[in-house]
Amino acid sequence: xxxxxxxxxxxxxxxxxxxxxxxxxxxxxxxxxxxxxxxxxxxxxxxxxxxxxxxxxxxxxxxxxxxxxxxxxxxxxxxxxxxxxxxxxxxxxxxxxxxxxxxxxxxxxxxxxxxxxxxxxxxxxxxxxxxxxxxxxxxxxxxxxxxxxxxxxxxxxxxxxxxxxxxxxxxxxxxxxxxxxxxxxxxxxxxxxxxxxxxxxxxxxxxxxxxxxxxxxxxxxxxxxxxxxxxxxxxxxxxxxxxxxxxxxxxxxxxxxxxxxxxxx
Amino acid sequence: xxxxxxxxxxxxxxxxxxxxxxxxxxxxxxxxxxxxxxxxxxxxxxxxxxxxxxxxxxxxxxxxxxxxxxxxxxxxxxxxxxxxxxxxxxxxxxxxxxxxxxxxxxxxxxxxxxxxxxxxxxxxxxxxxxxxxxxxxxxxxxxxxxxxxxxxxxxxxxxxxxxxxxxxxxxxxxxxxxxxxxxxxxxxxxxxxxxxxxxxxxxxxxxxxxxxxxxxxxxxxxxxxxxxxxxxxxxxxxxxxxxxxxxxxxxxxxxxxxxxxxxxxxxxxxxxxxxxxxxxxxxxxxxxxxxxxxxxxxxxxxxxxxxxxxxxxxxxxxxxxxxxx
Numbered sequence: 081x082x083x084x085x086x087x088x089x090x091x092x093x094x095x096x097x098x099x100x101x102x103x104x105x106x107x108x109x110x111x112x113x114x115x116x117x118x119x120x121x122x123x124x125x126x127x128x129x130x131x132x133x134x135x136x137x138x139x140x141x142x143x144x145x146x147x148x149x150x151x152x153x154x155x156x157x158x159x160x161x162x163x164x165x166x167x168x169x170x171x172x173x174x175x176x177x178x179x180x181x182x183x184x185x186x187x188x189x190x191x192x193x194x195x196x197x198x199x200x201x202x203x204x205x206x207x208x209x210x211x212x213x214x215x216x217x218x219x220x221x222x223x224x225x226x227x228x229x230x231x232x233x234x235x236x237x238x239x240x241x242x243x244x245x246x247x248x249x250x251x252x253x254x255x256x257x258x259x260x261x262x263x264x265x266x267x268x269x270x271x272x273x274x275x276x277x278x279x280x281x282x283x284x285x286x287x288x289x290x291x292x293x294x295x296x297x298x299x300x301x302x303x304x305x306x307x308x309x310x311x312x313x314x315x316x317x318x319x320x321x322x323x324x325x326x327x328x329x330x331x332x333x334x335x336x337x338x339x340x341x342x343x344x345x
Numbered sequence: 346x347x348x349x350x351x352x353x354x355x356x357x358x359x360x361x362x363x364x365x366x367x368x369x370x371x372x373x374x375x376x377x378x379x380x381x382x383x384x385x386x387x388x389x390x391x392x393x394x395x396x397x398x399x400x401x402x403x404x405x406x407x408x409x410x411x412x413x414x415x416x417x418x419x420x421x422x423x424x425x426x427x428x429x430x431x432x433x434x435x436x437x438x439x440x441x442x443x444x445x446x447x448x449x450x451x452x453x454x455x456x457x458x459x460x461x462x463x464x465x466x467x468x469x470x471x472x473x474x475x476x477x478x479x480x481x482x483x484x485x486x487x488x489x490x491x492x493x494x495x496x497x498x499x500x501x502x503x504x505x506x507x508x509x510x511x512x513x514x515x516x517x518x519x520x521x522x523x524x525x526x527x528x529x530x531x532x533x534x535x536x537x538x539x540x541x542x543x544x545x546x547x548x549x550x551x552x553x554x555x556x557x558x559x560x561x562x563x564x565x566x567x568x569x570x571x572x573x574x575x576x577x578x579x580x581x582x583x584x585x586x587x588x589x590x591x592x593x594x595x596x597x598x599x600x601x602x603x604x605x606x607x608x609x610x611x612x613x614x615x616x617x618x619x620x621x622x623x624x625x626x627x628x629x630x631x632x633x634x635x636x637x638x639x640x641x642x643x644x645x646x647x648x649x650x651x652x653x654x655x656x657x658x659x660x661x662x663x664x665x666x667x668x669x670x
Contacts, residue, residue: 159537171530174532195518196516
């Protein structure tokens with residue numbers, strides 16, 4: 081499905097600030113895989129997702145989805161196959177546009193935008209149904225501007241927007257990190273539902289080990305721009321936070337156990 | 346009494362100028378508010394539209410067609426700025442300044458077309474010889490030349506432009522443009538080509554300014570190379586005054602209509618200070634200060650509000666401490 085073949089990325093190359101974020105990373109996802117991604121600060125988790133989404137061009141290697149090489153494709157062209165939710169709740173929606181306008185933008189992902197009305201009357205009913213499923217009462221506020229919503233409401237809306245046109249790949253980049261624990265749990269639950277219903281191939285970055293263990297069918301751990309652990313199937317189901325920590329320190333070396341991972345545990 | 350009388354006399358002129366500059370302000374609104382780009386091309390575009398319109402009319406082109414070409418000329422200027430920005434990686438504000446500077450020379454050439462010198466700083470056109478769309482000559486004439494009165498002509502024209510802009514920004518295409526201005530990373534994640542949207546927005550904006558330039562040149566009976574100097578600031582003033590009066594911040598229709606309202610108010614205030622004795626040469630200083638003030642007010646308001654919140658919170662925690670003690 082998704083194939084990352086030996087991809088690498090260095091930011092600010094040739095300067096004192098040079099930072100190798102991805103070093104020869106390879107990863108293959110199968111259809112319907114729900115993969116959680118963990119790792120310390122600067123391990124390259126977000127960089128990997130941004131490389132897949134096309135936020136920047138990679139220095140080496142190749143990326144393909146369903147056999148189609150997308151390494152040189154621009155970000156907005158890849159959007160037809162990729163749905164994304166960001167860490168910052170501000171980043172996923174247009175604050176000055178209404179909820180229904182935001183949804184309508186998402187409903188046209190991967191299609192030519194014409195001079196037809198931006199929101200069609202016929203769409204409103206289906207938007208309303210989709211919003212009702214979030215259970216946040218947003219279906220009665222379709223003409224409210226997205227900028228007036230809370231962080232959790234925005235992430236739920238962004239999640240809906242990312243899946244409105246079924247993506248081949250869903251990228252969730254620490255999308256609950258900026259939310260309070262209760263809201264985070266609710267948004268995670270919604271993510272599970274949406275991924276499950278659409279059988280979406282998903283990469284979910286999280287800093288919370290328990291979430292990484294409890295969600296998805298496969299878990300990868302990153303360190304210094306590489307994948308150091310890849311656990312799936314029955315083995316993943318038996319994982320505990322303690323056993324994961326132990327395996328991580330073995331894989332990455334004891335001193336690599338940075339505080340971010342511990343806090344997440 | 347005399348003051349009121351003279352103000353009353355100048356009202357038609359205020360309306361006429363205000364309505365034309367309202368179209369220009371809509372152009373500024375498209376870039377500054379919708380696209381979130383500060384575009385300084387417009388100072389050159391206004392004169393470009395004026396020059397093209399007058400030159401074509403003098404050469405026998407139908408005046409409506411010439412006005413349309415003024416708009417197309419403006420769009421061309423916007424395209425150049427857009428390509429400087431998106432294809433050459435030049436920051437938008439600098440890209441606009443470059444095009445504006447280039448337009449100064451181009452405007453001299455356009456107005457000097459066919460002359461022996463090849464360049465010319467002004468180009469006059471007389472409403473007696475040419476069938477212009479509007480002229481300031483009839484601005485006080487609500488009798489015999491009622492249908493030639495620029496106010497009467499500009500009102501439906503403004504309504505039409507407002508309707509077209511509102512419609513466009515409600516279409517899929519226009520929504521993509523608004524999304525680009527509201528949140529570029531979100532727009533790209535939803536498959537919107539933000540570079541293309543930025544170019545289209547700049548073209549639309551400068552098209553409006555070119556149109557306003559063409560109409561303004563007819564209104565005042567000439568185009569000049571200086572007619573657009575400081576236009577961006579007048580446009581901004583109109584946008585901001587309109588937003589404050591119509592509470593239209595972030596609202597599309599109120600924002601667009603606010604451009605015309607703000608522009609008329611701007612010229613009204615200008616008339617008042619002129620009648621109060623301000624010299625015409627000091628107008629630009631006055632305008633700059635007004636815009637600076639209006640831009641500063643929301644910032645000061647925000648600071649004051651957060652200071653109030655802080656002191657309220659401080660007060661509350663003090664009370665809590667007292668209660669505990």
